[in-house]
Structures are given as C-alpha cells and as structure tokens.
Amino acid sequence: DTAVSQTPKYLVTQMGNDKSIKCEQNLGHDTMYWYKQDSKKFLKIMFSYNNKELIINETVPNRFSPKSPDKAHLNLHINSLELGDSAVYFCASSPDSLLNTEAFFGQGTRLTVV
Amino acid sequence: AQSVTQPDIHITVSEGASLELRCNYSYGATPYLFWYVQSPGQGLQLLLKYFSGDTLVQGIKGFEAEFKRSQSSFNLRKPSVHWSDAAEYFCAVGARAGNMLTFGGGTRLMVKP
Numbered sequence: 001d002t003a004v005s006q007t008p009k010y011l012v013t014q015m016g017n018d019k020s021i022k023c024e025q026n027l028g029h030d031t032m033y034w035y036k037q038d039s040k041k042f043l044k045i046m047f048s049y050n051n052k053e054l055i056i057n058e059t060v061p062n063r064f065s066p067k068s069p070d071k072a073h074l075n076l077h078i079n080s081l082e083l084g085d086s087a088v089y090f091c092a093s094s095p096d097s098l099l100n101t102e103a104f105f106g107q108g109t110r111l112t113v114v
Numbered sequence: 115a116q117s118v119t120q121p122d123i124h125i126t127v128s129e130g131a132s133l134e135l136r137c138n139y140s141y142g143a144t145p146y147l148f149w150y151v152q153s154p155g156q157g158l159q160l161l162l163k164y165f166s167g168d169t170l171v172q173g174i175k176g177f178e179a180e181f182k183r184s185q186s187s188f189n190l191r192k193p194s195v196h197w198s199d200a201a202e203y204f205c206a207v208g209a210r211a212g213n214m215l216t217f218g219g220g221t222r223l224m225v226k227p
Contacts, residue, residue, distance in 0.1 A: 041222075043217040102160045103160075
C-alpha cells in the first residue's frame with residue numbers, strides 16, 4: 001500500500017485556471033506538508049499542517065490554499081494559475097511536529113501551466 | 115534561519131568506485147540532518163538521518179554519513195557505487211518549528227559503466 005499518495009501525478013492546464021492536487025496518507029501521521037520543487041530541482045516548504053491546523057505558511061501567494069478535511073488528507077488548491085506555478089509539488093507526512101522522525105514523501109505531482 | 119549547501123551540482127563516478135557527496139549546513143542549534151534520494155520521476159526516499167549520538171550513521175542501500183560539528187558538514191559516502199545509484203541526492207536540515215525541512219540544491223550522481 002502506498003504510504004503517501006498524491007493525485008494526479010501529472011497535470012497540464014492553462015493559465016488562469018483553478019486546479020487542486022489531492023494528498024492522502026495512511027500512516028496515521030499527525031503532520032502533513034506541501035513542498036514545491038522548481039525546474040532547478042530546488043525544494044522548498046510551502047505549508048505544514050498538524051492535526052488539521054496550519055503551522056507554517058511560507059511566503060506563498062494566497063492563490064495557494066491548502067485544505068485539510070481530516071488529518072489523513074491535505075489538499076492543495078491553486079487559483080488563477082500562472083506560468084511560474086509550473087513545478088513538481090510534493091506532499092509529505094511525519095508522525096508529529098516534534099523533529100525526531102523523518103518525513104515520508106509522495107511521488108509528486110508535475111504541474112505544467114501553459 | 116537554517117540553510118544547506120551542496121557544493122557539487124553534478125558528480126560522475128565509475129561503477130564500483132567510492133563516492134562522497136558533500137553537504138554543509140548552517141543552523142543555530144543542534145541540527146537534525148537527513149539525506150534523501152530522488153530517482154528520475156520518483157518521490158524522495160530517506161537514505162539516513164542524524165539526530166544525536168554516534169556521528170557516523172548507517173543508512174539503506176549501503177550508504178553512510180558522518181556528522182562533523184566542527185565543519186558543519188554531513189557528507190554522504192558509499193564504498194562501491196552501483197549503476198542503480200544514479201539519481202539526485204538531497205541533504206536537508208530540520209527545524210523544530212513545524213518540523214519543516216530545508217533542502218540543499220541537490221547533487222546529481224551519474225554512474226559510468
């Protein structure tokens with residue numbers, strides 16, 4: 001069974017559209033994250049949620065809105081997509097917000113905005 | 115704020131040769147350090163981690179890393195590289211607040227037959 005799963009794996013869309021990426025973890029973890037990997041492979045944290053509550057919101061445009069309906073899910077909704085949003089988005093989870101464990105990553109969603 | 119530097123963007127080694135990937139970090143407190151590997155089109159897989167204790171840590175796939183506080187380094191090593199090790203390798207440092215990871219820029223490893 002996949003521990004952290006994201007859908008879709010690939011997403012191609014036009015500028016100005018609104019799209020969502022879904023993430024689910026079946027590990028029973030309390031903390032979930034979204035990371036963005038740009039074209040130069042640089043990985044940066046976007047959001048961190050613990051038990052459905054936002055802990056970290058890095059300098060991300062407010063067009064990006066995470067939603068956590070329960071602690072097993074953290075979806076990412078993006079409004080008014082721009083060319084610069086093209087990237088690979090990784091969801092991750094860890095057992096709790098104390099840093100004595102590693103993060104488990106999903107396979108990534110490659111978003112291409114045309 | 116924490117930061118991670120991986121000085122080598124690309125490294126090419128021959129199969130069977132030894133490997134060392136460099137990682138330097140900047141962090142105000144005791145660091146939590148990780149190495150992840152990303153195969154083409156795949157997610158990130160944890161190779162090993164350091165939280166405390168023995169400064170030489172063993173990971174999966176025959177990798178090890180050594181934490182050197184005096185040099186602010188956490189270099190990844192493997193005595194004999196296999197063709198399947200070709201991938202992108204990321205060093206990361208963890209921050210307690212929100213358990214967020216700060217990643218280095220990655221090192222792309224290519225393996226020659």
